[in-house]
Structures are given as structure tokens and as C-alpha cells.
Amino acid sequence: MSFITVCIIHQSSENLKETLGSLKGNENFIKDIIYTGKVQNKYERDIRFLELNTENRACLRNICIREAKGEYILWLSDTSYIEETTLEEYDQILREFKDVDIIYPNEIIIDLYGEEKIKNYKDWYQNESELIQGLTLEEFIPQWGVLTKKEIFDRIGLFDEDFEDYEFYRFLAFNLKKIKLKHSDESFTTNRITESFIDTSFRSKTLRDFVGIYDWKKEIFPLLNWEKNEKLALGTAYTTIGEKLERYYDLLNASDYYKRSILSFHNQYSLKKLIDVYISMGEFDKALYFTKKQGLKDEEIKKYTAFINDLKKLVQELENFVKKGKIKDLLSSINDIVSVYEGAPIYNILGVVHFILEDYENSFRFLTKAVTMNPEKEEYVENLFEVGKIINKESKIQSLLNRLKS
Numbered sequence: 001m002s003f004i005t006v007c008i009i010h011q012s013s014e015n016l017k018e019t020l021g022s023l024k025g026n027e028n029f030i031k032d033i034i035y036t037g038k039v040q041n042k043y044e045r046d047i048r049f050l051e052l053n054t055e056n057r058a059c060l061r062n063i064c065i066r067e068a069k070g071e072y073i074l075w076l077s078d079t080s081y082i083e084e085t086t087l088e089e090y091d092q093i094l095r096e097f098k099d100v101d102i103i104y105p106n107e108i109i110i111d112l113y114g115e116e117k118i119k120n121y122k123d124w125y126q127n128e129s130e131l132i133q134g135l136t137l138e139e140f141i142p143q144w145g146v147l148t149k150k151e152i153f154d155r156i157g158l159f160d161e162d163f164e165d166y167e168f169y170r171f172l173a174f175n176l177k178k179i180k181l182k183h184s185d186e187s188f189t190t191n192r193i194t195e196s197f198i199d200t201s202f203r204s205k206t207l208r209d210f211v212g213i214y215d216w217k218k219e220i221f222p223l224l225n226w227e228k229n230e231k232l233a234l235g236t237a238y239t240t241i242g243e244k245l246e247r248y249y250d251l252l253n254a255s256d257y258y259k260r261s262i263l264s265f266h267n268q269y270s271l272k273k274l275i276d277v278y279i280s281m282g283e284f285d286k287a288l289y290f291t292k293k294q295g296l297k298d299e300e301i302k303k304y305t306a307f308i309n310d311l312k313k314l315v316q317e318l319e320n321f322v323k324k325g326k327i328k329d330l331l332s333s334i335n336d337i338v339s340v341y342e343g344a345p346i347y348n349i350l351g352v353v354h355f356i357l358e359d360y361e362n363s364f365r366f367l368t369k370a371v372t373m374n375p376e377k378e379e380y381v382e383n384l385f386e387v388g389k390i391i392n393k394e395s396k397i398q399s400l401l402n403r404l405k406s
Contacts, residue, residue, distance in 0.1 A: 002031040004087060004147070005070035009060050009077045010037025010052075012194040016078040020047070025084025029091055031070040036060045037078065058159040058167030065153050073148050075168075079192040080144040086187045090147050093182055097125070101179040103147040105187035112193055123183035128176050132219045135207060135244050141181070143168040145189025152179060162399075166202035173210045197365045201372055204250035205403040211241055235265030242273060249372045250404060251281045251344070262294070271296070275304060281374040282345040284312050315345045327353055344373035348380050355387055363387045368400065375404045 008019055016035065023030060032048065039049040048067070052060060064073065072094075076082070082105070090103050107119040121141060124131055134140050146168075156175050159167040172179075216237055217226050224233035242257035258274035261267070271294050278287035291304040318337070321330045330353060338346060351367030354360070367384040374380060381401070388394045 002029055003071045004029050004031060004074050005064075005068035005072070005150075006030055006033045006074045006076060007061070007064035007068065008033070008035045008037075009057055009064075009075070010035065011077045012079050012192075013037050013040060015192060015194075016040055019076055019078050019081045022081035022083070026082065026087035029087040032068070034064050034067055035078070036064065056161060056164045058161040058163055061167060062158045062161065065150065065158060068150055071150060073150055075144060075146050075148065076189075077144050077191070079194050080189055082145050082189050083187065086145065086184070086189070089184050089187050093184055097180075097182055099180050100125070100182040101149045101152045103182050103184055104141050105145045105184050105189045107142040107145070108188055108190040110190065110192045112196060118188075120185075121183055123185065124181045125183065126180070128179065128181050129219065131172075131176055131181075132214050133222070135210065135220070135241070136203070136247075137169045137172050138203070141169075141172065142189060142191070144191050145187070163202050163206065165199070166206060169203075170206045173206055174213065197368075199368065199372075199400065200248040201250065201400050201403040204245055204248040204253065205406070207241070207244055207248070208253060231265045235261040235267060235270065238264060239270045239273065242270075242277075246273075246277060249369065251277045251373045252375055252404060255281070266295075268296070279308060279311065280343045282315070282343050282348075282377065283374070284308050311341050311343070314341060315349075318346070318349050322349060322352055322356075327356065344370045344377065344380065347373065348377075348383060351383060351387070355383070360387050360391050364391060364393060368397075371397075371400065372404065375401055 006023060008016070010016075016037070017040075020033075023033070033046070034048045034050060036050045036052045038051050050063065050067070052063065054060065061075070074082075074087070086105065093103055094100060104121065106121055109117045109119065111117070119142070124140070131137060131140060156171075156178055159171050161167070163170045211220060214220050217224075221233065221237045221240070224236055226233045238257045238261035242254045242261065245251075245254040245257065255274055255277045258270050258277065261270040262274065271290065275287050275290050278284070278290065287308055288305065291301055291308070296304070314337070318330060321327075330349075334350070347366045347370035351363045351365075351370060354363035354366060357363075364384070364387050367380065367387060370377075370380045371384050381397075384397055385394060388397045
């Protein structure tokens, strides 16, 4: 009985043959196959090539939903593939668990260097609300090899097209209390990583929106002792969110949460996190201010002050290298530099260097990271817009700024 539409999102078409090959053992369950990319060589079975030009994955998913003929949609990219028994295992789950909306497998990730990493996921069936406490859903559920009931998009809505390559997790984040998830513990999807650059601002914005729609005491941080010491619990919650945002390089908003934590319950841990974030942002004067004004021990103040002053000198020296045209010297020493300091000023300098070398795509990536880390630094923003004009990505830059500042 065929009841599944396979939707393959185009990312890197040279791997499409492998993706389609993985469907051979699953044919009995497949009603139709959609590929959002361009027509490739002929294959053994019919495939609908949509030949869509956009790279916005949310848009591609939504078009697939409208085009799908099956009762369920299996989501793959052309960099991923399933096992020959996957859909049989999914079918068994659907027969046993009639209320399931989404089935997800384990994952084998192949990185850019060909190294494999296996991720075994937990079953969240009837405990979906516990995922709210995790805050970062991409750590708990894969996005490829996932089977979704088509009906849920009529019931809940489509993917948010403003969130391009984080669309799946944003959809989950806002609907965890409306859907049933089930893990297929014997299934594995293999996903090849073909792109090293990720715009983490989509993740940061989703997290900041996410914490605004759920109850902190009952749903996000129920394990904190709110009744015994609400100020301490609130300070801990703020710091936890700040740390998650820091992992997404959204240092401006992370600093805001660390400051809220300190105001709620003054503590050395959050204070040091705030100082470290300002250092990473390249806001050395702000880092020095909080180092000296918030009650650190004299020895800690001395260490921070010396470290910050050394970093200021390092950044100045690197900027002078660029002004003097010593590009090769700078690039030859960059690995040693980032082992000491990997802050926004370094990414800005690298962006400028690649701009000079007319490597505009890598310039854009480095400068995007610098702006993500510190969108209030006018120099970084101006540099990013300069390269954005050349490669026609000014609208992407404005969207990035809107996500980080809203």
C-alpha cells in the first residue's frame, strides 16, 4: 500500500543518485517522489522535478506540501538517504500508534572531512512537552528522514518562510503541545554535511520567541525551585538562556540575559559570562567596566585587565597588517591567532581581507559572523553591506539585523 510522498529538498544535486537509490527497498510505501531541484538524468521511476530556484527551505517545503499526493510526507534532502527497511519500520509504528503525527529516526552524520558521527535520539512520545525544557530542538530530533502526517499542516499551518533553513525546528518549537512525536529506534538516516556556514541568527530568533510563549515556571524551567528562592531561580533561567544564545553567536542578546541575571540575583558566574561575551564582541571598554565595577577579586581584575589590554593590542596590530597590505603574513598566522582569540574583530578583519582578495562569498560569511556577534558595531555592518551590494545580498543583511535586534 503506497501512502507516502517523498519530498527531496535540493541542496547539493551531485548526491541525488544516492538519495534516490536508498528508496529502492521502500517502494511499496511510496506514492510519488518530488524533487525541488532541476531535472537530472533519467531514473528507474517517475520523479516530479519542480525546478525551483529559491534556496529558502521553508518555501520549498511548503510547495512540496501543496504538491504531495500522499497521506504522509517523507522529508529528505539530496544530501541524505535512508535504509531499505525504514518505511517498513515507519509503517509498523503507524499501525501501532494511531495518533502519531511525526516519526523520526536516528542519524548518521558525515562531516566535511568524511568522518561519521552517530546520533541516537530519545523517544518523546507522550512526553513532547519535555522538549520545551531543552530550548534547542535541533539537538533532540533530526530534520531529514522524518515522516510527517500531511494533515497536520492543514490543522496547524505551514512552515514559516521567514526562517529559511531553520524552518523545521521553528515549526516544532511553536507546536510541541499540538503534535505527537514517535521515535523509530531501529531506523537511521544518513546526512552528508556539504556546507560549513550556518546563519545562526534564525536559531537565536526562534529561541528568543520560544521563551516568550511558554510558562517559565511550569514548562521551561519546572525543575528550578521557584517557591523557595524566586530571584535565584529567575537568575538561573536568564543565565541558561544567555548560554544558549551565546552558542548561536548572538552575543548582544546573550549579554542582555546575563545582565538580567545579575540584576535578579547578583552572582559571579553570570558576571564573568557577561565580561567574556563583551570580550568576544570586541567591546573591550565595556568588558573592563564590568570587570572593575562588580565586585571581582583584585587578582581576577588584574588577570582580566591584562588579557583585555593584550587583545586590544592584538586587534590593532592585525588591523595595521591589513592597512600595510601584509595579507599573506596575516593569513599564515590566523590559526595561531584564533587559538588565542576568536572574537568578532577577528571575523571582521578576515572579512576585509577576503574582500581585498575579491573572494566576496567568503568575505560575506566572515562579516556575517562578525555582525551576528556584534550587530551594534557600525564598522562591521558597513563592511557587510559593502560586500552585500556586490553579491546582491543586501536584503539578507537587513533581515539578519532585524532578527538580531527584534
